[in-house]
Amino acid sequence: MVGTVTLLGQNITIASRFCGPPQSGNGGYVAGLLAKAMPAGCQVTLHAPPxxxxxxxxxxxxxxxQLHHEGRLLASARPYELAMTVPPAPSIDASSAAQQRFEGIVRHDLPGCFVCGPNRDPGDGLRIFAGPLDDPKQSVAALWTPDASLADRDETVASEFLWAALDCPGFFAVRPVSGLALLGRFAARLLEPVRVGETLIVNGWAIRHDGRKHQTGTALYRENGSLVAFAEATWISIPGR
Known part of the structure; x- marks a missing residue:
């Protein structure tokens, strides 16, 4: 059973396990917490590091x-019906080969990130290492097998972790253009539950670049290629990095 957040009335505490940068929550995970409180689909805007x-x-x-800390707005969610074109799943073999080319193994700006940090041990971080696919497009892929620590009460993976898994692969799809960037907006659509222990294909691709803003798509698929979840994100380049 996952020990993801502490809910005391309307208070949430994000455990240090779920960091992105060392002192703040992973953006996709935080967005997933807000989405969990929404009655329908939503888009989350991240205003400040939680x-x-x-x-x-x-x-x-x-x-x-809205999520606040001592009066400061950290994140907000609004109703949003996500619709986008999702490409077919990369193959298992192509995704396995792509993650061997994950650039974060050699150089990573946030090596302790809950989702993509190589310094996180198995069973602690998600260790989704999305590397470039062997095709001419800006797309990356990896394999991910969620462990039992991510289970919700019904023994499927808690939704906030699916949002988290859909986060960082998008960044690595645009990193060659964006440089270091932070998640600005995020929307995900979860289609099917995910069982603990099943292997998923993770895909990320660039949609467009507009100055410091970079739009990406990400998706999760089962081994047979069926779509489980997808997301769109806007990443903001950090000047000088």
Whole structure:
């Protein structure tokens, strides 16, 4: 059973395990927490880094949700029906080969990231190492087998971890153009539950670049290629990096 968040009324505490940068929560994971509180599909905007191991306030606002820390807005969610064209799944063999080319093994800006950090041990981080596919497009792929620590009450993977898994592969799809970038907006659509221990194909691709903004798509598929979940994200390049 996952020990993901502490819910005390409307308070949330993000455990240090779920970091992106060393002192703040992984963006996809945080977005997934807000999405879990929404009655339908949503888009999450990240306004400021959510601190770890600190009481955060989750509250309703207009038709969405907001996350605050000591009065500072950290993230907001609004209703959003995600629709996008998702490419066919890469093959298992192509995805396995791609993750061997994951550039973060050699150089990683956030090696302790919960999702893609190579410094995280199996069973602690997700260790999704999305590397370039052997094709002319800007796309990356990896394999991911979620472990039992990510299980929800029904022994399927908790939704916030599926949102997290859909996060970082998008960054590595645009990194050659964006340089170091942070997640700005994120929307995901979960189609089917995922069982603990099943292997998924993870795919990420660039959609467009507009100055410092970079739009990406990501998806999760079963081994047979059937689509499980997909997401779109906007990444913001950090000047000078």
């Amino acid at each position: 601190p770890l191991d600190a009481p955060l306030t989750l509250s309703a606002a207009d038709d969405g949700m």
